[in-house]
Structure formats: C-alpha cells, structure tokens
Amino acid sequence: MGSLPSSSEGRDAFALLHPAVQRWVYEQGWPELRPIQAKSIPAILNREGDTIIAAATAGGKTEAAFLPVVSAIAEETKPGFKALYVSPLKALINDQWRRLDGLCERVEIPVHKWHGDVSASAKQKARSKPSGIVLITPESLEAMLVRRSMEIPKLFGDLRYVVVDEFHAFIGSERGVQLVSLLNRLEALTGRRVPRVGLSATLGDMRAAAAHLRPDDPEGVVVVATEGGGQDLRIKVMAYVPEPVPDGAPSAPSVTERITKELFKLRGAHNLVFGGSRNNVELYADRLRAQCEGMSLPNEFFPHHGSLSRDIREEVEQRLRDGQMPTTVVCTTTLELGIDIGAVETVAQIGPPRSIASLRQRLGRSGRRPGQPAILRIHVPEDGVDAGDHPFDRLRTDVFQAVAAVRLLVERWYEPPERRALHLSTLLHQALALIAQRGGASARWLYSSLCGPGPFEGVTPQLFAALLRAMGDPSRALIEQGPDGLLMLGREGERLVDHYGFFAVFETQEEYRIAHAGRVLGTVPVDTPLAPDSYVVFAGRRWRVLGVDNPARLITVEPAGAGKPPSFGGGDGGGMHDRLVAEMRAVYEDGKALGVLNPTGIDLFNQGRQAYQDLGLSHTGILAAGDRVLLLPWVGAKKLETLSLALKMRGFKTLRFEIGVEVNDALPTQVVKALHDIALGTPPDPMALAAMVSNKATYKFDGFLTEELLCADFASRWLEPESVKEVAAKLVGASQSGSLLK
DNA sequence: GACCTGCTGCGGTCTG
Numbered sequence: 001m002g003s004l005p006s007s008s009e010g011r012d013a014f015a016l017l018h019p020a021v022q023r024w025v026y027e028q029g030w031p032e033l034r035p036i037q038a039k040s041i042p043a044i045l046n047r048e049g050d051t052i053i054a055a056a057t058a059g060g061k062t063e064a065a066f067l068p069v070v071s072a073i074a075e076e077t078k079p080g081f082k083a084l085y086v087s088p089l090k091a092l093i094n095d096q097w098r099r100l101d102g103l104c105e106r107v108e109i110p111v112h113k114w115h116g117d118v119s120a121s122a123k124q125k126a127r128s129k130p131s132g133i134v135l136i137t138p139e140s141l142e143a144m145l146v147r148r149s150m151e152i153p154k155l156f157g158d159l160r161y162v163v164v165d166e167f168h169a170f171i172g173s174e175r176g177v178q179l180v181s182l183l184n185r186l187e188a189l190t191g192r193r194v195p196r197v198g199l200s201a202t203l204g205d206m207r208a209a210a211a212h213l214r215p216d217d218p219e220g221v222v223v224v225a226t227e228g229g230g231q232d233l234r235i236k237v238m239a240y241v242p243e244p245v246p247d248g249a250p251s252a253p254s255v256t257e258r259i260t261k262e263l264f265k266l267r268g269a270h271n272l273v274f275g276g277s278r279n280n281v282e283l284y285a286d287r288l289r290a291q292c293e294g295m296s297l298p299n300e301f302f303p304h305h306g307s308l309s310r311d312i313r314e315e316v317e318q319r320l321r322d323g324q325m326p327t328t329v330v331c332t333t334t335l336e337l338g339i340d341i342g343a344v345e346t347v348a349q350i351g352p353p354r355s356i357a358s359l360r361q362r363l364g365r366s367g368r369r370p371g372q373p374a375i376l377r378i379h380v381p382e383d384g385v386d387a388g389d390h391p392f393d394r395l396r397t398d399v400f401q402a403v404a405a406v407r408l409l410v411e412r413w414y415e416p417p418e419r420r421a422l423h424l425s426t427l428l429h430q431a432l433a434l435i436a437q438r439g440g441a442s443a444r445w446l447y448s449s450l451c452g453p454g455p456f457e458g459v460t461p462q463l464f465a466a467l468l469r470a471m472g473d474p475s476r477a478l479i480e481q482g483p484d485g486l487l488m489l490g491r492e493g494e495r496l497v498d499h500y501g502f503f504a505v506f507e508t509q510e511e512y513r514i515a516h517a518g519r520v521l522g523t524v525p526v527d528t529p530l531a532p533d534s535y536v537v538f539a540g541r542r543w544r545v546l547g548v549d550n551p552a553r554l555i556t557v558e559p560a561g562a563g564k565p566p567s568f569g570g571g572d573g574g575g576m577h578d579r580l581v582a583e584m585r586a587v588y589e590d591g592k593a594l595g596v597l598n599p600t601g602i603d604l605f606n607q608g609r610q611a612y613q614d615l616g617l618s619h620t621g622i623l624a625a626g627d628r629v630l631l632l633p634w635v636g637a638k639k640l641e642t643l644s645l646a647l648k649m650r651g652f653k654t655l656r657f658e659i660g661v662e663v664n665d666a667l668p669t670q671v672v673k674a675l676h677d678i679a680l681g682t683p684p685d686p687m688a689l690a691a692m693v694s695n696k697a698t699y700k701f702d703g704f705l706t707e708e709l710l711c712a713d714f715a716s717r718w719l720e721p722e723s724v725k726e727v728a729a730k731l732v733g734a735s736q737s738g739s740l741l742k
Numbered sequence: 743g744a745c746c747t748g749c750t751g752c753g754g755t756c757t758g
Contacts, residue, residue: 088747116749139748147750175747277744306746333745354744504748568744 007032013041018071024106025067034060036226037067043224044068044161050196050214052167054203054225056364061199062099062165064224069161069197073132074107080158082109083133084186084194086141086179088169088337090115093135095340096165100133109133115140130155138170138179139503142433145185146497149437152189159186159194164213166337167198168357171212171417174699177426177455178505180212184454185434201364202357204414212417216453232373233363233410237402238262239601242384255381259350260287262379263328267292267300269345270320271328272365276351278305278332282565284350285330285540303540304331307511307568308522312539317341330540336361343368346375352401353378356580357414359405378402382604396608397584399601403593404583410594415577422716422724424467424709425699426505427456428478431471432489435479436497440486443468458724463712466732470706478704507700509569512548514538514555521557525569530555535563588612708732 010033014022025033033041036055043051045068053064073082087093097113104111110132114123116139126134127148136144145152162183170176187193196213203209210221240259243252253261263273263284275281285303292299302316313334319327320341335341336358347366353359359376367374380398430450435441441449443465451459459467468487471478477490489497496502511523512530521539530536530545536557537543543557587593593605702710712728 090748120751137748140750142748143750169747173747279743336746358745498750500749500751503750506747508748 007038009035010038013038016041016045016071017067018074018107020074020107021067021071021103024103027106034064034226036060036224037064039224039226040064041068041071043222044195044197045072047222048195050198050210050217050221052198052200052203052206052209052213052221052223052225054200054206054223056201056226056231059201059226061201062096063103065163065197065199066100066103069163070103070107070109070133073109073160076131076158076160078158079130079154081112081130081132081134081155082159083161083163084141084156084159085133085135085163085165086138087135087165088137088175089166089339090117090137091339092165092337093137095338097135100135104133111135114144127151127155138175138182141182141186142178142503143500145182145189146433146436146503149189152186153191156186156190157192159190159192161197162186162194163197163199165199167200167209167213168202168361168414169337171203171209172415174423174426174505176212176417177423178430180215180455181426181430181450185430185437185449188449202360202414204357204412205416208416215455215457231367233367233376234373235376235378235406235409235596236598237378237380237399237406237596237601238598239380239382239396239399239402239604241382241600241604244384256283256287259379259381260284260291262377263301263330263348264288264291266328266346266348267297268326269328270323270326270342271346271348272335272344272362273328273330273348273350274336274362275305275330275332276349278307278568279565280350281305281330281332282537282540286537286542286563286565288328288330289540298325300326301328301330301540304329304334306332306334307524308539309520312521320344333358335365341365343372346377348377348379350379350381352380352398353405354580355415355577356405356408359409360414363409378406380601394607394611394614396604396611399597399604400584400587400608401580403596403605404580404587406594406596407587407592408580408583413579415579422458422463422713422728423455424459424705424713425701427451427459427464428467428471428701428704429502429505430456431467432478432493432497432502435487435489435493440482440488442486446487458716460725460728463709463728463732466706467709470709471704476704505700510553512553512555514543514557516543516557516559524555524566526553528567528569530566535560537563537565 013033014025017025034055036053036059040051040053041064044065053061055061055064069083076082085093085096087096093113093115097111100111110126112122112126112132112134114126114134114136116137144155148155164170164179170179183194183196198209198213200209206223206225207218210223211218214221240255242255245252266273273284275284281303282305285301288301289299292301302319304313304316316327316329317335317339319325320329323342329335344365347362349359349362363374363376366376380402382396382398385394427450431446434446434449446468447461447464450456451464468479470476471493472480472487472490476492478493478496479487480490481487510526512526513523514521524530524538529548532545532547534545535542536545538557542560542563544560544563546556546558548555588609591605591609593602597605702713705713709732712724712732715727716724
C-alpha cells in the first residue's frame, strides 16, 4: 500500500484504525491524515472517557470523530445501536448521512437518519433491527424517550459513543440544557456511562465547554484541538452616514444605496453577506438583483433565511455547492452552521457583529483553500446627527461595537458557556417528560434524576418542591399525586405531553404561508399580516398580494414591479456578552482601532471618542439626565439584557442598551432600587425584583411558573450561584417546603 | 429595532 500518513503521529493513529476503515482512507486519496484526526484517533480509541474535538471549520472534524468511532464498532454484532450522533439541524443530518455513507458501507455498518422528515416506516425498520449509527435531533431523541421508553434498553443497551455535532450551538441555550438532560436520561435508562464526543469550531473556554459536555466530571474530558493559525485574515470595517444635502440640491444616495453599490462589487465570485435581519436580507437581495437586471446582467444575488421555504433555500445551497456560476447569498444565521456549501471568497456583514463566536463561524466560510486569505468586510450604517444632539447619540456605538468585535476576534476570544442559570422552564419540561417516560415517579426520584450533577444542579430541594407544587396546583393541573405519593401527569400535563409540539423546548410563532402559483415561497408571522393589494418583497423578488385566506393561513401573490420587505416580527433584543461591552469601553478609552476603518469610520470614531469624553462616563451607577435615566453599560450587557426585558414588561417604550439604557418614563421606586442594586453588582431585593418581573413569560414553559419561581429564574440569569440560592430561598419561603419531597 | 432550531401517532384513503 502507499505511504499515506507521513508524520509519525499520523502513522501511529492510522495503525489504530480498523483495516476496513484504513482501506477507505486510502481510497479517498488523501495525502495524509489531518492533524486533528491524528490526535483524535488515539484520544477516542485508547481510552473510555469523553472528548472535545475543536478545529477550524473544514478541518475534517466529522472524520476525526467517525474514523475512530466506526473502527471501534466495526466488529460489533450484538443487536442495538452502537453510536448516536446528535445534530442541531435536520439539514446537517442529511449532509452527514451522505458523507458517512461511503465509509460505513465499506465497514458494512448501517447509518440511520432519524428526524421529523424521515418516514415512520424507515424508523420502524431501524427499530426492528437496531444496529450501526443513528443520526438524530434532540427533539426526536426526546420523542423516543417519552414515547418508546420501554424499547430504549433494547435499542441503546449496547451504545458505545455519543457524538454531538456543532457542540457550541448547544451551549448557553435552553435547547443545550435539554440535550444534556436527555443524554443523562439515556444513560440512566441503559445503565451505561457512554463516552461523549463534542465537535466544534469555536469554543473559547474549553474547560467550560467540558463542564457542559460532562457536568459531573469536566476534568475527565480530553480536549483535542489544533491551531487554526497560519490563515491570513483581511478585515475592513466600513462606516456610512447619510450625506448632508444642501437646500435645492438633488438628494444624495442613501446609506442603503451606497452599501448596495459596495456589495455589487462582489459580482463574479462566491460570497456570503450576513444581513443581520431577515428584513435586511430581503432588502439587499432585492436591490442587488434589481441592479443586475438594470444593467442587463444575469442575477447573482440570492436571499437565504429561516422564513424561506425549504426548497428555495436548498436551491441556493445547491448553487453555492456546485460552484459553476458566481453566487452571492445574502443570509441570516442560516448559513452559519456546518451545512455544506463549499468555500466562499468574501464574507460581508451588515451592521456590527453581536457575537464573536458567530463572527468566527462566519469567517470560517472564507479562505478555505491553502494560501487563500479569509476576507471579512463589515459595513456599518450609522445615523446622521446634528451638533446639538445628545452625546448619547454621538457615541457611534455601532462603529465601536464593530471595532471591539474585530479586536476580540483577533485575540481569539469567544463567548463562553453560561451554566449558572436555573433553567426552570426547561426543568419543568424535563420533569413532565420524565414522568411521562416512566408513567409515574416519586418526587425524590425525580429530584435525584434531574437535579444531580448536571444542567439543573443549582436547583435546591426546596426550590424543586416549590416547582412541583406549582405544577400540581389545580389551576395548572400539570401533575397530580396518587395516594402512594407517586406523581403522575395531570389533565393539562397529559394534554401537553400528548401533542407533538411538546418535544421542543423553544417557542415558535404562528405563521402564514406565502405562495405564488401553487408554490410556497415561505412564511410570515401571523401578527404582521399583509393586506390584499399591498406590495411586498419576498424571496428576493417583488410581489402584489392577491388575497389572504385567514382560516387557511395562506397569502397568495403575483409578480409585481414594486414592494418592500414584510415585517418578520420583533426579536429578543440585546444578547451581547459582557466582554464585548467591556471591550467597547476599552476601545473608547485607548482609542486603538487596529487601522481597519475607512475614512468615514475614522471620522465617526473620533466623534464617538469626543462624545464619550463629554459624558465623563467613568463610574458605575445610574445617571439621571433630565427626563432620561441612563444605566451605565459597564455593569455588563447580560444584566442589561435582563433589565431591558424587565423594563419592556413594565411597558417602558424607549430603551437603549447598546451602551446604556435610557428610559423616558418615571420609574417606580422599587424598580429604581432594583436597578441600583444591579448596577452596583449586588443582589437586588427579591420584592423589588418581583415588581420588575410581573408575570410575563420569555421561555416556553414560563407560563406555568409562579411569580416567585419566575423571579428566582430571572435573577439566576445574572447573579452569582450563592446569591441565586439566597434570593430563591427568600422568594420561595423555606417554611412551605417539604410536603412533596418525602 | 435579532437570529436560528424542532415535531408523534393515528385513522383515513389511495395505489400497486
């Protein structure tokens, strides 16, 4: 055979693989094993523990996990699935299924897709003769555990590995908490501790990621990483302001028109433009297509976002993958994860990045061939301001945010996971799922199953008892207690669990479909319907609304010559990490912009620095300026996000928290007190917090929580763990505890 | 004035 693996590390790793896997590797014609693969193979095959594989996008991570995993299970003949692969996206499962097919065929191991688009008959077939590898979503795994718990020991009793793809996508979210809880439940059902392998490109804090992967033994997780270095980065931040127009002069091109002109220069290659919102995606995709048509050129610009129909999105992905015709896709985060689209030349971003991890992920789409630089252009629109405007409006926070994000990117800092929140909405969901899975359970057993070392470890027995009491309250009727003390599903609990919508822990809004000539183009939210005869831009084209069928939730359209993007509904707001805000402050303080700014950007940068000095924002606390209240940003954006949520719940309209929070209303005393406490970094008085929260929901099952539980959960998102328990204990009241936890 | 993700079981009808 050839002299494939050239390094000694590569040779040693290669020798560990199963002969059939070795043959497959030869057949691929690879010059050698990638460094990440050479490292991961012994890490997985020579030990029993958990592993995190971190390498740049397109670094061969999938094979780094599956060459050893397939080798380990190649000779297994006992019935049962041997490896479970969990992915955040169905599209990624379909991609990986295609990719694994050849390798697994060589070794004669079946690979099963298992998600909502897979037919019941295919699942039935896999279930009747379980073997090989299952590729699944968290929701489908939840459904399997709840609906088929009796079969789990037979299906997974001999499971050898769990592989989690795009692991970063599961960190710091409700869905990630659910996933880890699911893996714990799976191990409990099978009585085996199964090695976990997490794959990711952008993990900043490996120890924290390890703690998320295996909460009760983070030290035992081996991190296999390769340097992403050596890649040449070319980054430019371009700022835009409206040009002043003298009276009587023809109007100057708008900021949007100038950014469009800049993006149009990307013609002739493969590029991605991250628009920041579906609205922007539609706006720019339409303008760019119109510009092509105006110049009688073939269109190269296409939109891609979550409200477009699957077939429209797949058409665009296919066009990128083919690489035959030059293509620029204007998209949201939909093209950020690992769906196979090939390499692109330039990555552009409209507006400042909100997350460094996501910026890194986006950049990973560019410069994937050796010797080719990764190119990033950040286009930052800013408003025009007058000299007399308030300094808040002259801070140019978007420019500073973009510069701060680039500084952190160069520093290789990424948002770390946050583990300290209580996640009571998800805990409630998991308690229901576990009761349904077992048919009934004691409170003590539930507590030890869910709140041991794991994503709910911050929940005390008292708090859990309060949660169960809330669930058992006749007004909610989620659970009830039998005479033997066993907890069972109540009337409402049955109804929830029986509906298929139960399996996902995230909320989704109701939508209308938009269709032309029988083809569904995509969806818009029900609360922002389109009127008949209005003009709309959708899927990158212009349409006239023919009719709206309310009962069918269907909007029909015909081609038109005008239109503007529909409203896709509001987002969650905020979401910046404290570190990014701190870096913004550092940029204001030290004035170092890395030389990445265009001339307009430099002007705005100087203007922002001046405004910053004018304000004299150097201490922590709340500034009252006239009828405005400014919360200094340096308390941390995470806290501000929470605060802004609370303030919105109280009906305040004018909020700014990019760098400060302004409130143009008089604040109730209790809320001011809580704001003060938060600004000073001390735990707020629980009653003041309660006054802020009222009884509004953010997560899917918040609506079933009492005000006290909601407050405890709310506080947990930014307080230190000790303070969380303190505040929660005060809220819940230790005196009531104990009745359910016998 | 942000983004994204996911979905079972059953009963009915039709096709090969």
